[in-house]
Amino acid sequence: MNVKPDFNKGKNYAETAPAFLSVWNMESYYGESYIVQNISFNVHEGEILALLGRNGAGKTTTLRSIARMNSPQVTAGEIWLDHQPLHKMASYEASRAGIGLVPEDRAIIPGLTVEENLQLAQIAPPIGWSLERLYDLFPRLGERRKQEGVTLSGGEQQMLAIARALARDIKVLLLDEPYEGLAPVIVDEIEKTLRIIKEQGITTILVEQNAVRALELADRAVILDTGTIVFDGAAAEVLGNEELRSEYLAI
Numbered sequence: 001m002n003v004k005p006d007f008n009k010g011k012n013y014a015e016t017a018p019a020f021l022s023v024w025n026m027e028s029y030y031g032e033s034y035i036v037q038n039i040s041f042n043v044h045e046g047e048i049l050a051l052l053g054r055n056g057a058g059k060t061t062t063l064r065s066i067a068r069m070n071s072p073q074v075t076a077g078e079i080w081l082d083h084q085p086l087h088k089m090a091s092y093e094a095s096r097a098g099i100g101l102v103p104e105d106r107a108i109i110p111g112l113t114v115e116e117n118l119q120l121a122q123i124a125p126p127i128g129w130s131l132e133r134l135y136d137l138f139p140r141l142g143e144r145r146k147q148e149g150v151t152l153s154g155g156e157q158q159m160l161a162i163a164r165a166l167a168r169d170i171k172v173l174l175l176d177e178p179y180e181g182l183a184p185v186i187v188d189e190i191e192k193t194l195r196i197i198k199e200q201g202i203t204t205i206l207v208e209q210n211a212v213r214a215l216e217l218a219d220r221a222v223i224l225d226t227g228t229i230v231f232d233g234a235a236a237e238v239l240g241n242e243e244l245r246s247e248y249l250a251i
């Protein structure tokens with residue numbers, strides 16, 4: 001059975017009403033390589049959207065495109081965040097407009113303590129959560145505030161990377177594989193904090209290889225396959241659809 005055309009039959013996401021974050025007909029390239037191939041999807045305010053797909057499907061490229069990083073090059077389409085045209089912005093402007101990207105490598109700055117990493121994020125406005133509030137959310141970071149950031153455990157570094165995003169006044173948190181390499185008990189801890197962050201009204205796009213864990217947390221899911229969207233719908237629908245899971249997520 002060819003399942004591919006059926007999941008989104010008749011839908012044209014570019015024609016849906018603008019949401020809090022809207023990606024419309026976006027195309028992204030690395031040099032000559034056409035990676036994100038005309039995708040459109042909406043993210044609603046306050047929800048967690050799981051962006052899933054096999055290795056190389058284009059998930060990281062999509063996050064980097066939304067965050068307006070120098071590479072990839074977004075050659076077509078529009079990206080709107082709360083009525084602001086992200087597609088016309090450089091990465092520092094997208095950050096100021098409320099995009100907080102937590103990259104897969106976590107990008108903790110060597111030579112700086114936990115606290116200094118957080119303070120550096122607040123060197124210019126818009127300033128987000130206070131250090132006290134961040135340490136309330138991540139007590140382990142408070143206990144280790146004087147420790148050099150890069151000497152933290154993998155889970156603690158992930159917490160620091162998320163805390164650093166929240167240290168700025170963000171509207172949307174873009175998380176690239178936050179559970180990678182972490183023990184299930186640490187994943188539980190991070191998942192709990194992501195639920196609290198959601199309760200505070202922050203919108204999240206979660207890219208994750210651990211699709212089941214991501215779907216259990218997310219409200220909705222978008223699945224990419226070689227740079228195109230093959231599913232856009234409720235996270236629970238993916239969990240309950242064995243065909244979709246095995247075809248695109250190998251779970």
Ligand SMILES: Nc1ncnc2c1ncn2[C@@H]1O[C@H](COP(=O)(O)OP(=O)(O)OP(=O)(O)O)[C@@H](O)[C@H]1O
Pocket residue numbers: 030033035053054055056057058059060061062071209
């Ligand atoms: N800097 C780059 N230069 C050229 N090609 C790249 C670059 N980064 C990624 N690609 C290619 O773009 C495609 C999509 O990569 P991307 O990292 O977005 O996928 P992904 O879905 O996030 O995969 P993974 O789950 O493995 O991280 C892949 O074919 C990859 O090889």
